[in-house]
Amino acid sequence: MVLLLSLCTRAADGLPFDRSAINRYSLDGLPRSISVRQGKDVWLGYDLERATLRKVWRAPRGKSGLTGGFTTRSVGKTLFEDKSDAGWSLAKTGQTSGLKVRYLGCTQRDGHFELRWELQQASRKFRLKERVPTTADDQVTVWREMKVEGLMAGESLQLPAVVSAAWKTAGGRSVKALAGKQWIRIIIP
């Protein structure tokens, strides 16, 4: 009994990657994924191999949005889901090309959770970053930020179509591509 208690009640000690907010197990059959909680009950689940957001969902009231051990399943109301295989593409002078994706890691600090990928097209490599604020914005359902580093002039990084269709800027504008060096905030209103 002592053992069970010690296993179950190990106190949270302020370390990053608290599993109740950041879950690095598999998600809904994706072996390489991360689920990040925003606010009290909204979860964003990432496909690390595609560098895309797979699903956003709201946990049932008073319950966790995840169930299971390593084979974690999302539980709750789906707010966004990308079941396509579409990925990022590099646009330049009217041409688009597919990209090889390599997951680089993640960081939790200063109220947000950041994911990083290296995208490669031939010998060209650049970095995609995504930030999930861990607190909710009362004005929107869910929000996230993205930016790309290392693009050359005239190049842009095109979002998967399902993402640009569902996510908008705070002003309601669609975002079809990333360019420049600024963080771009997109939301589901």
Next chain:
Amino acid sequence: MKKLGAILLLFVVAKASAADSHLLELPARGIFSRGVNEWDGEVLNITKGRGATIGWYISASKAEEVTVSIEYACARPLDQEYQISFEGQDRVWEVSVTEGNDWSRAQLGVFRTRPGLPMLVLLVPPSNRKYDHALRFRRLIIESPTAGNLTMAQPPETPAIPDATSGFGAKLTALHPALTARDLRGETRWRISGMALRGPRELLFTTWDGDLVSLDLDAVPKSGTPPFRRIAQGLSEPMGLAVSKGRIFVTEKNQATELIDADGDGAFETYRCVAHEWPATIDYHEYLFGAVIHDSHLYFANSVAMGIRNTHNRQAYLRGSVLKVHIDTGATEVVAGGLRTPNGIGFGPNGSILVTDNQGEWLPGNKLIHLQPEAFYQFRSRPPWHPFDRPIATPPAVWLPQGEIAMSPTEPALLPTSWGPYAGQVIIGDATFGGLQRVHLEEVEGVMQGAAFPFSQGFRHLFNRIVFTAEGELYAGGIARGGDAEFINKVSGLTRIQYTGKPVFEPLAARLRSNGIEIEFTQALARNAGWNPAAYYVTQWAYQATQTYGGQKVRHRRSEVRSATVSTDRRRVFLELPDLIANEVIRIRIPQSLTSANGQTLWTGEFWYTVNRVPANRPGTVNPAPAIALAAAEPFFHFSGKNTGNVMYQNFCAACHSLDGSKRIGPSFRNLAGSTRTALDSSTGTPREIIADAAYLRQSIIEPAALVVDGYENIMPPMAGLLSEAQLTALTRFLLNTQKK
């Protein structure tokens, strides 16, 4: 693995003429079977993949290539391939459907014979399958260019088992006399999955629960719970930990990760993905096992999936590999393949890297592997084949026979210089057999091989990961899956082990010679002791891997000990073994009656030596024994059979089934015999009541999936291929009699 296309020859097979001596028929009725087979006259109806052993021994008078064909009927398609093995050369056979029950013949492959000892020919059905229709099998036909080259041979008689006690034929039960052990668990049962030192006195370990824990070894109190400090969390089933120049690397479920505390505040805010350039699924049994760093590269092994193997026999590409990842660039190389559950990696002698692997499908025994570039260690499933797959596998440095000295070997580690006579040898933990096993390695003609010795049991929990401090203290951590508190308590935790230097009399090392083996003892033998060859009970065998669980001991036989020669310092005994051949395991038992010059009795008296190479020009010296030394008042070994069942229980059952009612993975045997239990009948898919009598026990050993006791999972491997008929009978009798006490 080069796959053979099924060559179906659509003609009515004419019975081969006995006079046609280019052909050798291996009839179904001629197999030696330990499994569940169904017969229809001369025809074997194969409906179950597990447990059937379809094999023959044949002899050849010369080496040449022969063609093996099968005579069979199979009216409906199978979803998996058969394995055909010929003296260790593997092929797969995709079964083509035949017209109803018409007999057809298919060529299975071309193999090479060798003269001398009998060769094993084995046909292995797919694992884990039970079909509602049979593959009807009548015979194999071997065609050889030379008339009369091949003949059927009788399998050697399995050697009798001498009576056994702890350390002498039976598993040790106590702590090694030269060790002290302190249980450091306190109130917390850490489930330790990776372990390393960060600095000389800071122990780090990862846990199954995903934590990284720090322990200041200088702050460990003389009693009570040590000051464990959790410094990271949220790791995904980490199974390996390595530290290089203060940098921390973890092998998680699906990626190699560096934990980074960039701002130095004591919290690891960044989990850098060093690499994940290999396919993965969500199978529970896919792990990245172990972690060592050599030359700026992280080495670890990825295990195969078991869930999808058990249903479809499939694997994600490159599973079962040792991988090498540059810790800065993430550049990933596949070093070797063919591994199954390689839950341990560590450094061996001369900077070598050693890997352990667990017995099971394609592994007839547990292994200690000397990692070789592009080696293939034999576990395979279905296409696409591993890039290093080949019909003949690279043997391990040392076989660790299942149930005899290992069941789930874990991390290997070199014993430091402070460990007296054992320094430079390797110890290995075990996640089910328990304790620590010791291995002495030597290089013979450029190939590593050696002997495994029982070393110590008697610890409070099992060991998954081990680390030595510079002072020679050994820290050993145990792991458990699942949530059962009693089970976790039995197997998990942290123990500190110290070597005291107390002299202990035991076999220390074994070195192969061209004509036998030299045993080195820790102390000089008593005057005139050790000369009698009858004092050494030696058996030997080869291994055959099968795609079904367990594999085969091949040519398991008693060996002749022609002479025993004691060295002038009486520290070594050379046993002359005329039957030495490569690719076999020799088990040597030494009686408890052997004493040292100062009157000490042996701590253990057995070891297993793996012969990968027989040295060509390194003979041992044979001297005539003093007449007085050959006198024996009574036999060195007894064969009452009384202990056989108990030894079988201890070696094969005790890890999962208690006798006293305490909880383990499987149901306890307490009050089992004669009782009524509810079990799930796999043939009907419904529960039914069964009486636990001899027939039930026997069936549950051979085919455990047939009736699974209510409340337990179907995870026990079938033992049919592992136990001889005599051993099976002895075990069943032991379990029944135990209940009557």
